[in-house]
Amino acid sequence: MSKDFSIVGKSVIREDGFEKITGRAKFADDYKFDGMLFSVMLRIPATHAKINSIDFSEIQNNPSVASIITSQDIPGAKKIGMIKNDQPVFCDEKVVTPGDVLAMIVGEDETELRNLVAKIKVDYTLLPTLTDPTKALEDNALLIHPELGSNLICYHPLRKGDVEKGFAESDKILERVYTTQTIEHAYIEPEAVIAIPLEDGAVKVIGSIQNPFTARRIVASVLNLPNEKVQVVQAQLGGSFGGKDDTMCMLSARAAVAAIKLNRPVKIRYARDESILESYKRHPYILKYKVGFSKIGKINAMKIDLLADGGAYCSMSPFVTWRSVVQATGPYEIENVQTDVRAVYTNNPYTGAMRGFGSPQPIFAQESLMDEIALHVGVTPDEIRRRNGLKLGSVTATGQTLKEHDVNLIPVLDKAVSFTNFAQKWKANKKEQVAAKEYVFDKPIFRDEQFIAPDSLIRKGIGLAVSFRGCSLGAEGLDQSSCYISVQPDGKIVMLSGLAENGQGLRMTLLMAAAEELGVTTDKIIYLETDTSKIEDSGPTVASRGTIMGAAAAKNAAELLRAQLEKVVRDEYKLDETDFISFRENLVFSRKKGMIAKFDDVVKAAYENKVELSAIGRYKSPDVSWDEHTGQGDAYFTYVYGCQVAEVSVNTGTGEVYLNKITAVHDPGTVINRLGALGQVYGGVTQGAGYGILEEVTTNDGMIRELNFDQYLIPTAKDIDEIKPLFLEGNEKYGAWGAKSLGEPTLELGAAAIANAVCNALGKRFYNLPLNLEEVLLGRKLRPQDIKRGSL
Amino acid sequence: MIDIMCEVLTPENLTDALQLLAKADSTTKILAGGTDVVVGKTQGSKRFADTVTLIDINRIEELKGIFEKDGMISIGAATTFSEICKSKLVEEKLPLLKKASSTIGSLQIRNRATIAGNFVNNAPCADTVPALLVYDASIEIKSQAATRNISLQEFLQGPYKTQLQQGELVTRILVPTPKQNYAGDFYKLGRRRAVAISRLTLAVLILLNGKEIADIKIASGAVTPIGKRFPKLEEFAKGKVMTDNLLRDLSKKMGEEVLAVTGLRWSSDYKLPVVQQMFYQLLKGIER
The missing domain is CATH 3.30.390.50 (CO dehydrogenase flavoprotein, C-terminal domain)
Structure with missing residues (x-):
């Protein structure tokens, strides 16, 4: 490392850690106000239905009902959305997916409201449903939103070179179809929000909100208020993973409408089943890949067709699928690429942002495909990636030349491969594979040869996956951030950032960046709550941009402040122009005089001399470019690289996949908080494992089967034995000291690496996530006919 | 946020509990660990839809404890799985029951859930039932009027159905101390x-x-x-x-x-x- 850091790169315990583990941290549902009312949603058990009438007569005079809130109560926009305003706040005309809310009843007794909501009579006509995304674009397909004229949410083409020519020049062509499943974010804290009416018709919203500025924009549009009359404050967030955006904006809007109407604080809080029912999910994809390569495995051409099920609403689909179009080939240099990505409307639960954001799906496909190419060519999986992988000066599928940063794909691969002794293990496991033994269960009762010798029951496998990932928003949108810091007379520093703590530890990362620059310890800086009225909009906390954009702005603010302090030091301690001032551990040094003052003394002197001690730091992303017709351009200003190796044990009798070890090698640029970075890896790997082998939201005609954690299974600590994070900190000119991104890369590789490992164990490839018990044993999924449960 | 809207009665001894049960009708259910009742009530399960009163049996000493007497191992109905897992007697004499108990839920669930609750609820997937069955377990059932003993196999009638009658309480599980030379094992597959x-x-x-x-x-x-x-x-x-x-x-x-x-x-x-x-x-x- 070029710089001798005093704080950056160390492991620092997050500043809210004590509060969280002792239960003192205040989450949205912990806020209570005098006169606060609760809200309960009205839904119907229908996937697609026309609402004829709603009869509230049985409850409208009930003293427990303070008000019935319907779309009639909305003064402004009745439909909202992240990109397209296609989602009604209250669906009083039509329901297009089972999570839709028709109206809301508000009162003091939440339990009583739940009883009363059942007494509302809704007259509705069931409509035919569209739940198969492959049928959404057929000529006679029913339209989810007839006013839009089509079920196509978005289409991203990419054309580079000439794929047909590339295929013609290839020695071998493979065509494969992969599918990935819908999954739930599974944040531990379900949605909660409180809207509080203020004077002058303004409203304050406190909630478990991922992006307070987005929530402000939506609430203001629904209330028909200017932005400044809506104040959004983020409570402590119990996880988000991209999931507390649209849904929380929606709940904020509903609570605010009620709060304004009744002039009382109104809370909405969801239990888990309601959260899973209404909140958006990860897009399921159908991925068709055709690849042509030479005898030595050099890829000449890749033709990719991706179809994403956007569900009932647009949400973030255009941006999610845009990341897919940029990264669909994987981190490989391919001369001829043709990619088409579409997202479509269906009556399924709607899908939007989730950690990974359009990358885990194509990575599963493309990394499975790379392993197949390796087998065809007769080399190990790491070698096939070396032959095609992106290097400094490589041109990506979008025509972007990778430069001005360490293009560390091959280095992370090499590090992971040598650390795990990958190639040797992979070859040894391959030898052990039962020669082409397919488990065919043609008859219910076994033949003798189907019984497995006990010592052959468990098979070992090792697999890897690599990725490159564009940092921050890229050509999705404007990309800048702000950070305000000011020094109090006692030497304490306060910080405000426009980016939000989502539980990932962003606060400590920003504190460390500012502390490093100011030469103070992190305990001198207080991170103030995120409040839309107190700091500029810094864009959403998404796309693993918290560190690259946020820490850079914090560093910039600290630099400005430090310049002011240096001037004070020079005047106060009569230093000449040639002397060099440094700040370290709350002390100030002069090169010539040594330690000259405490940081607090300098602050005191500044106040006495009426020197301003506050600064707003900014960071603007470098320019990017995009041609939406050709899919060509410098999509992101820089990239990060990762490689994960999964070592698994597969039970050939049951299809169980046990994760013995996941080695995660990432180049996130400079690591700011090592502890935070490790946390990202542990969490991301675990989430990726869930995506790979366990998690799936399934539907029966649009109705979700897994509405709670008894059926929606995420991995426990017992399901993964060891996670080994390794960082390879490449040089980068952007961000704070070259600190880039880590959050999403840690999640996107696991499923692909695990699938490759299972294939290494069994000699059998899997094309459909997740690799659950049935998939591994039978090669297909089994589903109950309906959503009924015996225990009920 | 969980409000099961039930009156909970907390008898301090078996006599009081049986007296309460004798007066109760089908709207009363027994609350042991609550890991089925509370969850079922919250989920709106039909099996608990009519339930308005719960008799909490956790304070009743007579329903606790694991001991051996006259060639029988006696386990109190309200013994939690954590207690079973910690019992030296169970470990030594009923290793399959220990193994089955240790696979149930999470530590938090094992700290609450009881052995009798497992088979009185009688879900198809009740983990300790197969272990108890191979040990030829029988159960002691009491009402204010009578005490009866019945084999567990006989007690279990169908999914979520048992022979437990109105006014009755399972008080103890009785397992004949197995001969030392039985070899055996318990296996569980979960997702x-x-x-x-x-x-x-x-x-x-x-x-x-x-x-x-x-x-x-x-x-x-x-x-x-x-x-x-x-x-x-x-x-x-x-x-x-x-x-x-x-x-x-x-x-x-x-x-x-x-x-x-x-x-x-x-x-x-x-x-x-x-x-x-x-x-x-x-x-x-x-x-x-």
């Missing part, structure tokens, strides 16, 4: 390694006379409508030499019986091969 509802459970005890099977007890859970013993299989195996062929035959017969009981269901394609394979593996493991 993950903890906090998992079982997809398959198996329990086997074998008494060998040289290579000959002198006695064998077999039970399963989660693959049949309720946990059950396999008497036909046991009879078939008794007196036979424990060869690999026999173990395969037994496993196939297990598959046939499961198929006969359940017919082909959506899950059969998976469960039938797995029950045969893992029963075979379990037997091979015991054979060693």
Whole structure:
């Protein structure tokens, strides 16, 4: 490392850690106000239905009902959305997916409201449903939103070179179809929000909100208020993973409408089943890949067709699928690429942002495909990636030349491969594979040869996956951030950032960046709550941009402040122009005089001399470019690289996949908080494992089967034995000291690496996530006919 | 946010509890660990829809404790799985019950959930039922009027159905102290390694006379409508030499019986091969 850091790169315990583990941290549902009312949603058990009438007569005079809130109560926009305003706040005309809310009843007794909501009579006509995304674009397909004229949410083409020519020049062509499943974010804290009416018709919203500025924009549009009359404050967030955006904006809007109407604080809080029912999910994809390569495995051409099920609403689909179009080939240099990505409307639960954001799906496909190419060519999986992988000066599928940063794909691969002794293990496991033994269960009762010798029951496998990932928003949108810091007379520093703590530890990362620059310890800086009225909009906390954009702005603010302090030091301690001032551990040094003052003394002197001690730091992303017709351009200003190796044990009798070890090698640029970075890896790997082998939201005609954690299974600590994070900190000119991104890369590789490992164990490839018990044993999924449960 | 809207009565002794039960009607249920009742009530389960009163039996000393007396191991109905897991007596004499108990839910659930609750609820996947069945467990049931003893197998009638009558309370589980020389094992398959509802459970005890099977007890859970013993299989195996062929035959017969009981269901394609394979593996493991 070029710089001798005093704080950056160390492991620092997050500043809210004590509060969280002792239960003192205040989450949205912990806020209570005098006169606060609760809200309960009205839904119907229908996937697609026309609402004829709603009869509230049985409850409208009930003293427990303070008000019935319907779309009639909305003064402004009745439909909202992240990109397209296609989602009604209250669906009083039509329901297009089972999570839709028709109206809301508000009162003091939440339990009583739940009883009363059942007494509302809704007259509705069931409509035919569209739940198969492959049928959404057929000529006679029913339209989810007839006013839009089509079920196509978005289409991203990419054309580079000439794929047909590339295929013609290839020695071998493979065509494969992969599918990935819908999954739930599974944040531990379900949605909660409180809207509080203020004077002058303004409203304050406190909630478990991922992006307070987005929530402000939506609430203001629904209330028909200017932005400044809506104040959004983020409570402590119990996880988000991209999931507390649209849904929380929606709940904020509903609570605010009620709060304004009744002039009382109104809370909405969801239990888990309601959260899973209404909140958006990860897009399921159908991925068709055709690849042509030479005898030595050099890829000449890749033709990719991706179809994403956007569900009932647009949400973030255009941006999610845009990341897919940029990264669909994987981190490989391919001369001829043709990619088409579409997202479509269906009556399924709607899908939007989730950690990974359009990358885990194509990575599963493309990394499975790379392993197949390796087998065809007769080399190990790491070698096939070396032959095609992106290097400094490589041109990506979008025509972007990778430069001005360490293009560390091959280095992370090499590090992971040598650390795990990958190639040797992979070859040894391959030898052990039962020669082409397919488990065919043609008859219910076994033949003798189907019984497995006990010592052959468990098979070992090792697999890897690599990725490159564009940092921050890229050509999705404007990309800048702000950070305000000011020094109090006692030497304490306060910080405000426009980016939000989502539980990932962003606060400590920003504190460390500012502390490093100011030469103070992190305990001198207080991170103030995120409040839309107190700091500029810094864009959403998404796309693993918290560190690259946020820490850079914090560093910039600290630099400005430090310049002011240096001037004070020079005047106060009569230093000449040639002397060099440094700040370290709350002390100030002069090169010539040594330690000259405490940081607090300098602050005191500044106040006495009426020197301003506050600064707003900014960071603007470098320019990017995009041609939406050709899919060509410098999509992101820089990239990060990762490689994960999964070592698994597969039970050939049951299809169980046990994760013995996941080695995660990432180049996130400079690591700011090592502890935070490790946390990202542990969490991301675990989430990726869930995506790979366990998690799936399934539907029966649009109705979700897994509405709670008894059926929606995420991995426990017992399901993964060891996670080994390794960082390879490449040089980068952007961000704070070259600190880039880590959050999403840690999640996107696991499923692909695990699938490759299972294939290494069994000699059998899997094309459909997740690799659950049935998939591994039978090669297909089994589903109950309906959503009924015996225990009920 | 969970409000189950029930009145909870907390008798301090068995006499009081039985008195309360005698007066109660079908709207009253017994609350032990609450891991079925509270969850069911919250989920709107039909089985608890009418329930408005709960009799909490956790304070009743007579329903606690594990001890051996007159060749019987007696386990209080309100004994939690954590307590069972910690019991030296269970570890030594009823290792399959310890293993089954340790696979239930999470530590938090094991700290609350009780052994009687497991089979009084009688879910198909009740983890300890197969273990108790191979140990020939019986149960003591009391009402204000009478005490009766009944075998667990007989007590269990169907999914979520038992012989427990209005006014009755399961008070103790009685297991004849097994002969030392039974070998055996318990197996559970879930979708993950903890906090998992079982997809398959198996329990086997074998008494060998040289290579000959002198006695064998077999039970399963989660693959049949309720946990059950396999008497036909046991009879078939008794007196036979424990060869690999026999173990395969037994496993196939297990598959046939499961198929006969359940017919082909959506899950059969998976469960039938797995029950045969893992029963075979379990037997091979015991054979060693």
